[in-house]
Amino acid sequence: ILSLNEPRIFSTYLGSFASMSQQAIMYGHAWHFWLQRELPAQERKIPRALMEVAGHFFALLLFEEIQEKAASMEEKLEALWQELTFISNYVINMGVRFDFERSFFEERRKGVLSVTKISNLLSEAIAYATDKASMIEVGYNGEGFVHDHWINRGQFYKIDDYFYNYPYIFGTVCAYGLSEIRHRMPEVFPKIYSDFLFNSGRMSVDDLFKKFFKIDITQPEFWESGLKAMERKISVFEAEARKYSEKAVMENT
DSSP: OTTTTSOOOOOOOOSSHHHHHHHHHHHHHHHHHHHTTTSOGGGGOOOHHHHHHHHHHHHHHHHHHHHHTOSSHHHHHHHHHHHHHHHIIIIIIHHHHHHHHHHHHHHHTTSOOOHHHHHHHHHHHHHHHHTTOOOOGGGBOSSSBOTTGGGGOGGGGOTTOTTTTHHHHHHHHHHHHHHHHHHHOTTTHHHHHHHHHHTTTTSOHHHHHHHHHOOOTTSHHHHHHHHHHHHHHHHHHHHHHHHHHHHHHHHTO
16 A cells, blocks of 8 residues: 555455465555655656566465474475475466467457457467476366457457456566575675565666676576476475375285
8 A cells, every 4th residue: 555655465365375376476565665655756656577487486485484383294285286386387388378469460350259269269278388297277167278369358358458368478487596595695696686576667677687686587507497497396306295195005014
């Protein structure tokens, strides 16, 4: 609330792990606002992609904390699975929506599109991203792929906010890339990261990363580090699931 110069969180909390991660994202946004609370209004106009970095980085901290302090193997597996679901939603799911929206605009230049054509564009985006191997929410209803998902998603109809999905992809991959930096330099990272968020409305995104993290985000290395961090989460989950399965077999024999 700008008039009070303080952040307020309005969110539905259902007590589930998904609700916890959503709350963590909101806390990340609130902390971002709090860091900038004394800045002039024009210096608090932040690109949505950077807003999502702040939110999703907090979610990563939550995942790490729960996994490190898990009281049982089952609890750790559940936390890992929820993190993989988080990754799937914000990278694969949003990636499908981005590809669909991009294809839609390319085709729309040629003329009016029929419902069938639009649905086919979504089908192609799903097939390209998942090879029909992943039952992600964007196009799966438990029985088959849903190609008319675009009809009831209000975000696709916002004429002032095209490609609404891009900031989520950017924020998630970036958050994992920054997490890699945090693990390499834990002593100094909190101060650098706070300064990074504080100045996020004062310079371009490229200059921001160069100044505080010495990173050129126009090159693939940083983004690949974030994707590799996600891949390691899959490996950790597989290893923990294997140990859990072996333990269960031994207990039952």
